[in-house]
Structures are given as structure tokens and as C-alpha cells.
Amino acid sequence: MTTASHPSRSLPAEPVGIRVTGLRVRHRRTVALDSVDLDFGPGVHGLLGPNGAGKTSLIRVLATVAEPSGGRVEILGHDAGDQRRRGEVRRRMGYLPQEFGYYPGFTVREFVAYVAWLKEMPAAVTPNAVERAVARVGLADRIDAKVRTLSGGMVRRVGIAQAIVNDPRVLLFDEPTAGLDPEQRVEFRELLRELGASSTVIVSTHLVEDVAAACTEVTLVEGGRVAYRGTPDSLAALGDATDCVGDNPIERGYTAALRAHRARPRQAAALGEAAR
């Protein structure tokens, strides 16, 4: 896939966190991602798109939990497909899956420490890192409560805490704000901005307002291809320039980018027909 026609933002000059080349993902007979080329540097990257667009497939491949059918994924300079390098990549990665699983009988401290151990963090720094991660998601006062006693939003925050406990260079969030109340979402965006200052953060979401508020870059995925890349501001500007539906400019920009992407194959087909 080629990046969309909005060269409003050049690639970052600093070392690239993630580079995806010719990525192809198939689920049985369905193509979830097709020839995707992307790169993500430090900052917060919003991954938008309708249901079934391929966002979760992309996140899962980046998280090294799913194997691509083709293409190359480079994370922090390492080939993610290389088994010998995968451990190194995983140690420096944080991941919050869409469906966050946990052990309800564990305390928050125990669960986050468990993940720290799974990420091979040194035992000496783990206690501090656990407390810090839990405090960053606002659960310091519940750190010794069992996870089963927490509300859905709090459990989601435990998921965020486990993702950031190792101060990862690459952070992958799949629908992180699901279950959070508006106040918690606002605070989460603040946390995202802080994390994005030093790490490559990719946030897959349906909520364009989260992207508008917290992301430095937007990638819109549709039908397994990249439909748009740019900044939230450029997406909003696109919305302002169209009469698409939406309650705010970025929603209108989202709709406009999608429609433009969907129209492109038809235009190509029409051009092909005319040429014949």
C-alpha cells in the first residue's frame, strides 16, 4: 500500500520505532492487510478505521503475537520475524490487547509484577516500576486490591499499567479507552502525550476525539489498506474542506478520507474503462 495523498507531515528524523514493508496478513481466505508500508517514530499515532478495517490485525502483527503472511516488520531496528531478535523486541514493548485478560485473584501489584517478570525486567527495579506504573494510571490507592474487586474501567487501567511497567520504547494499545469514563479518558490522553514524548505509541481506536486530543499522527485504515496518513490537524482540515457528515471537523475529515479512499478504486476502474 502506498501512503495516502497527504504529504503534510514528513517522516520523523529520529530513529524509526517501527517500519513495516509490504505487510500482508491473511485470515484463512480473507485478506486482513494487503501490501502495507508504514513507519512510526516516537510520538502518539492514532490508528483509525471502521470495524474490520485491519487495525487489530496490524496491532497484533506489530505486537509479534500474530505472524504476517508476507512482508517485513522492523521494530526498534530488529526484524520482528527473526526469532533470535524477538526477545529483545518484546522486552522493550508494551501491549494492551483489545480483550485484556487478567487473573482476578491476583492483586494489582501482583499482576503488574507478574507482567514485569514476563518481560524479564530486572528484579531490583521491578518494585519501583510496578508502583510507578500503577500510580501513572491512578490506581495507587488500589494497588493491593484484588483485580476481581475493581470496576471495568479500573481493570482497563490495570491493563494500561501492565503495558507501561517496563517503560517500553514501543507501546501498542488496542481500544485502550473502552470502559473508561470521560474523566478517565481525558487523563489517559494526558498519559498518552507523556508516553509519546519518548516512545513510539500506537493507539487503535474508534474514538476520533481521542486521536484529536492526544495523537501526533493519524493513520486511517480501510479494507486492509492505508486510506490516509497525516496529522489530526490535517485530517480536521480535510473535514473543513468538505461537506461530509460529522459533529466536529475531525469526524468530518475521517468521513471524507474514507470516502475518498473508497472512491479511488472506482475512479481507477472508470479510467481503465475509458482507456479501453
Next chain:
Amino acid sequence: MTLVSERRTTPRRTGRPRRAPHPLRAEAVHGFAPWAGAAVFLTLGVLLAGSAEQWQGGWTETRSRLHEGMLIVLPLASAAGCWQGGRERRRRTEELWGTVSRAPLARFVVAALPVALWTAAGYGAAAAGALLATWPYATGDRPYFDLLPADLASAAAAAVAGQVVGRVVASRLATPLLALAGYVVLGISSTVREGAGRLLNPAFPVRTDTVPVAWQPAAVTLWTAGLAAAVVLAHTARRRYTALLPLAAATAAGALLVQAGDGVWRTNPAGSRQVCGTSTSPQICVNARYEKLLPQVTAALSGITGRLEGVRNVPVRFEDRPGRPGRDEAELPMLVPLGWSVVRGRLTDPGQYAWEAVQALQDRMDCGAVDARVHTADDAVTHYLAPSPMEKTFDEHDAAGDEAQRAELRRRLAARARLTAMDEDERRAWLSAYFATAGDCDARGVPAL
């Protein structure tokens, strides 16, 4: 969530942060493991409590009954492991755990070890409880720990192997089916009487009069633990061929057990000794394993020994060793299996026990139907020495019976009366002549009464 600005101004707690618990500790304290241990403890505890009369008070009986509990413990432990193995699917943590760098073997060990240890601890706690329950009623001998290490290791190995099954088989039915299959296989194997292969069954019943040879527990431990380790390594190790090492060790141990056959057991040397009281005639001996029962047995037979003073031709002693009694000896009525004559270190029915001792003195159990004259004499002697607790019932039954039964009863009552009415010397002489025919099925030698 806390805003960044708040976070920066939030004062840190004084002192160092609390230690982050190691995952092993978290699994052991707040995971499924304690429940697995409790399940094993309670299940075995209920089984043992339900049959306490048959083992409480006897050290080898306690050991063997605990070991028999493996028939339930092993399937239960494997089911517990299987349930733990399926946890990542149930809790939906597979996705997240698929992105971590810690080696699968280490992850498996952290999840499996607490369940294995708690399962073994549950068995160990039940064993400790059983030994403590036996202690106040112990009839002699000493506690036996010879089977315990292998049983603990086998329970832990079953839990570990079950965990592999739980990971591989993606069905909640795997847990009950594994338990059921384990129970059926072990149960069938435990009933097999021939074939050295049965000794590979870690739950194979062990007789109370035998002890294992020194290397048997180590071989069983190596057999079960080796198999479990091989399964784990084949499932999780980066270099799967490393599974061949424990597999080879398990195979060697299994081959050793099969080759040795029944040679893995030897007769308990403590059971071949006996302790005798010499103050009575006949003397009374009990097996050394139940030596504390000697005073009770002596008291129960005091009516017999008192009445036999000066009587000739009676055995020198009641013996309680394996095998047939020697010349001039009578077999002491059975004290074991526990639960019949002896329960919790007490003779349950001294009268019945004494009656059984008289039968042993008469030694005509193998004669089948004897002549009426012999029968009448035996009945009179029994009535004089230690009447059966059922004597009155039988007499009443015959009294209400037909003419033949009533005539038989009249003969018996008359004979009893004649023996009782004899003076001491006459009765001693008669009894001496009577006991000269002990074990003789021919009526001619039995003195008339």
C-alpha cells in the same frame, strides 16, 4: 487516572517501595494452587475418615491406606493441573502472554510448580493428619514413611503432566475426562494380580505386611517425575530433544521396576517377631507390630487361661506370626485386618475374641460336619471356657425348632451341665483327655460326656 501534573507533585511514600511479589509467590498464594491443595486434602481426608476403623491405630495400615488414596489423588491432581493449564484460555491472557519475552518453559514452571507443590502439600497434610490420628491408638511398631516420598512426587508429577494436557486440549471437558480416564486406568491396573507391568502403577496397593526394598521409592519417583518432565520439555522447551533425557531416566526406572517384579517388596521383618506374656498357660503371644494389644488380649483370654490351669495337652502358647502355628501352638485369633476385632487400638468384643480362641484350641475348623458326640463335647467345652455371644440365640432358636433340634439342644444343655458339675480334678482330667484330641475329626478319641 492521575494527571501528569498531579503525578509529579504526588509525594513519594516514605521508605522503599514494597517488594513486588515473585510470580511464584503470587501463583502460590492467590492463584488456583491453594484450592488444588485443599481439594486433595479434603478428598483424601474424607476418604480416610470414612474408613478410619480399618487403619487408625496400625502404622502399616495407615501407610497402606494412605497409599491406596493415590487412586483418587492422582486423577484429582492431574485434573487440577489440567484446569490450571486451561487458565490462559479461560482468562484470555494467551494474547498478552504471546507478546512477552520470558521463555515458555519458565512461564510453564511458574504456573505449574505451585499447583504441583500445593497438590503434594495437600497429600502431605492428609498424611500427617492420618499419622497423628493413628498415634494415640498405635498398637505398637513405628510409623512408616517408606511410600510417602514416591507418593508425594507422583502427585506433583500428575499435576504437572495434567497441566500440559490442559494447555494442549482446548476444552473444558478435558479436566473431568482426564480425571475419569486416570481413575479408570489406575483402578483397572490396581486390580491386576499378575504381570510386572502393574508395578508401574504408582497407586498400586501395597500389602500391610510388606515393605518396599530400599530403591523402590526412588525408582517410582524417577518413573513418574521423569515422565512428567519429558512431557513438559517436549511441550515447552526451545530444544525439544532435551525431553529425551528425563524420558530415558523414566524408562530406565520403569524397566527396573518391571524387571524386579514382586521383588520390589519384602516381608516386613517387624511382622515376623512376636511378644509373649508368660504368666498364663497357654502363653499368649501377639505380633510385635501390635504388642500394645497384649494386655487387652491377655485380659480377654483370662477366662480361658484361668480355667485351663493344670490341664494337660493344651498348646504351650497362642502364636501370632505369619504362617501355620508350630507344634504345641494354637493360632491366636486374628487381630488384623483392623476394623473387625480391633478398632482404634481396642478389642471390640472380648467375648467374641475369647470364643474364637477356644475354636483355635479345639482346632476342628477344617473338619466340616463332625459327629454329634464331638459336637456336644466341643459345645460343652466352649460353654465352659468362653461361650459364644450368640449361644443364647442359637439355644432359643433350637428350643423353638422341631423335635430333632429340641433333642439336640437337650443333649447340649445336659453336657454343659455335666462338665460344669464336675469337681476340679475330674474336670481337669476330662479336659486333658479332651484336648488330646484337638484337631482330630474322628469321634472315637473324644472322651464321653
